[in-house]
Amino acid sequence: xKIAIIAHDGKKAEMVxxxxxxxxxxxxxxxxxxxxGTTGTHAEEAGLKxxxxxSGPKGGDAQIAAMVANGEIGMVFFFRDPLGMHPHxxxxxxxxxxxxxxxxxxxxxxxxxxxxxxxxxx
Numbered sequence: 379x380k381i382a383i384i385a386h387d388g389k390k391a392e393m394v395x396x397x398x399x400x401x402x403x404x405x406x407x408x409x410x411x412x413x414x415g416t417t418g419t420h421a422e423e424a425g426l427k428x429x430x431x432x433s434g435p436k437g438g439d440a441q442i443a444a445m446v447a448n449g450e451i452g453m454v455f456f457f458r459d460p461l462g463m464h465p466h467x468x469x470x471x472x473x474x475x476x477x478x479x480x481x482x483x484x485x486x487x488x489x490x491x492x493x494x495x496x497x498x499x500x
Contacts, residue, residue: 379452382442383413389457414438439469443476454484456493
């Protein structure tokens with residue numbers, strides 16, 4: 379299964395921490411990760427193996443959405459900062475809509491991501 383990981387700037391550390399806490403499960407289940415550019419860089423610096431696309435504001439959210447639409451992504455973890463302003467908000471909304479259209483699980487916070495991971499990988 380391929381999981382997309384995306385995090386707003388204020389949530390990148392939280393995303394990496396979440397992924398590190400579930401590293402054994404990710405390796406055991408042979409999960410592959412794809413990430414937007416900056417989130418992917420943070421994940422790589424923590425020792426995770428990821429395939430990177432562009433950063434979100436430069437089109438990475440749209441690239442992930444295209445992968446979802448093409449059936450290449452099984453789950454999306456997008457840790458959003460609900461208190462911040464994001465100039466690429468239309469891309470974010472589009473990604474969330476595409477996940478709904480294609481019935482792809484989408485977690486926007488660690489609690490939901492944990493539940494999805496447990497359910498999907500059990």
